[in-house]
Amino acid sequence: MAFPVFAAEIRVVGVVGAGTMGSGIAQCFAQAGFDVCLFDSAPAAREIAAQAIGRSLAKLVQKGTLTSAVEEATLRRLSYPADLDRLDRCDFVIEAIVEDADAKKALLRRLHEITRPSVVLASNTSSISITALGAASGRPACVVGMHFMNPVPLMPLVELIAGQATDSASLALARNLCTTLGKTAVDAADYPGFIANRILMPMINEAVYALMEGVGTAEAIDTVMMLGMKHPMGPLALADLIGLDVCLAILGVLHDGLGDPKYRPCPLLRRMVDAGQLGRKTGRGFFSYA
Numbered sequence: 001m002a003f004p005v006f007a008a009e010i011r012v013v014g015v016v017g018a019g020t021m022g023s024g025i026a027q028c029f030a031q032a033g034f035d036v037c038l039f040d041s042a043p044a045a046r047e048i049a050a051q052a053i054g055r056s057l058a059k060l061v062q063k064g065t066l067t068s069a070v071e072e073a074t075l076r077r078l079s080y081p082a083d084l085d086r087l088d089r090c091d092f093v094i095e096a097i098v099e100d101a102d103a104k105k106a107l108l109r110r111l112h113e114i115t116r117p118s119v120v121l122a123s124n125t126s127s128i129s130i131t132a133l134g135a136a137s138g139r140p141a142c143v144v145g146m147h148f149m150n151p152v153p154l155m156p157l158v159e160l161i162a163g164q165a166t167d168s169a170s171l172a173l174a175r176n177l178c179t180t181l182g183k184t185a186v187d188a189a190d191y192p193g194f195i196a197n198r199i200l201m202p203m204i205n206e207a208v209y210a211l212m213e214g215v216g217t218a219e220a221i222d223t224v225m226m227l228g229m230k231h232p233m234g235p236l237a238l239a240d241l242i243g244l245d246v247c248l249a250i251l252g253v254l255h256d257g258l259g260d261p262k263y264r265p266c267p268l269l270r271r272m273v274d275a276g277q278l279g280r281k282t283g284r285g286f287f288s289y290a
C-alpha cells in the first residue's frame with residue numbers, strides 16, 4: 001500500500017477537539033485549501049469554535065490579510081460533524097483534545113478503528129510522550145507529534161516530534177503539511193514537554209510561586225518580564241492565554257516524566273484550577289477578562 005507523504009495527496013483533514021487549539025488548527029488547514037472535519041464531543045464546543053473561526057477570519061479580512069472570497073471559501077471547507085465516525089473519510093487526522101494521556105490514548109485507538117490504515121494520526125500534545133500515544137494507538141509507525149502554538153493562525157512555529165516507532169514517511173508528511181500551512185517546523189526529541197514547554201513552563205511556574213510568596217503583584221511580575229526582558233507578554237498573562245488547566249497538566253507531565261522536584265506545580269496554580277479560574281477561557285485567571 002502506498003502511504004501519502006506529500007501534502008498534495010491529502011484532501012480531507014480531521015481535527016478532534018474544538019477548543020482553543022483545535023479551532024485554530026482547523027482554521028489554518030481550511031485557509032490552506034483542505035476540507036476540514038472538526039469534531040468535539042461537546043456540542044457547545046463545536047458551536048463556539050464555529051463562531052471563533054468566523055470572528056478570526058473576519059478580523060483577517062478587516063486587516064487586509066485575507067480577501068472576502070478566501071474567507072467565504074475557507075468557511076465552506078469547514079464542517080462540524082456530531083459523530084466521530086464521520087472522520088472515516090479523512091486522509092490525515094490531528095487531535096487537540098484535553099491534555100490527558102488516557103483520554104488521548106483512547107481517542108487514538110478509536111481513530112485507528114475508524115480511519116484507513118495508512119492515515120497518519122498527529123497529536124498536538126504539549127508534553128505527553130508520542131511514543132506512548134503511538135504504542136496505544138495500534139499504528140505506532142503512523143503517529144507523530146505536531147505541536148502548534150497559541151494562537152495558531154498567528155504563530156509560525158510547529159514542534160515536530162517522532163516517537164520511537166514513528167516512520168520517516170509519517171514524519172515527512174507532517175513536515176510537508178507544516179510547509180503547506182506556512183509554518184516553520186522544528187524537530188524536538190520525544191522528552192516530556194519537548195523543547196517549548198521544557199523551557200516555558202518552569203518560567204510560568206516560577207512566576208506563580210513569586211506571586212504566591214508576595215514577591216510582586218501579578219501586574220509587577222508581568223511588567224518586569226515585558227519591560228526588563230523584552231517578552232511580548234508577561235508569564236502570568238501568557239498562562240491565562242494558554243489555560244491554567246493546560247499549564248497544570250503540562251507541569252504534571254514534566255514532574256512525573258523527569259522526576260525532578262523543580263517541576264513541582266505551584267500550589268496556587270492548583271488552587272486556581274480547582275476554583276475553575278482557568279484564564280481567558282473562563283473570563284478569570286491571574287487577570288480578569290470581560
Ligand SMILES: NC(=O)c1ccc[n+]([C@@H]2O[C@H](COP(=O)([O-])OP(=O)(O)OC[C@H]3O[C@@H](n4cnc5c(N)ncnc54)[C@H](O)[C@@H]3O)[C@@H](O)[C@H]2O)c1
Pocket residue numbers: 016017018019020021022039040041042045096097098099100103107124125126127147148149150241242243246281
Ligand atoms: N492552550 C494552549 O496554549 C496550547 C498550546 C499548544 C498545545 N496545546 C495542547 O492542545 C490540546 C488542546 O488544548 P486546548 O487549550 O485547545 O484545550 P481546550 O480545553 O480549549 O479544548 C479541549 C477540547 O477537547 C474536547 N474534548 C475533550 N475530550 C474529548 C474527546 N475524547 N473527544 C473529542 N473532544 C474532546 C473538549 O470538549 C474541549 O472542547 C492539549 O493537548 C494541549 O496541551 C495547548
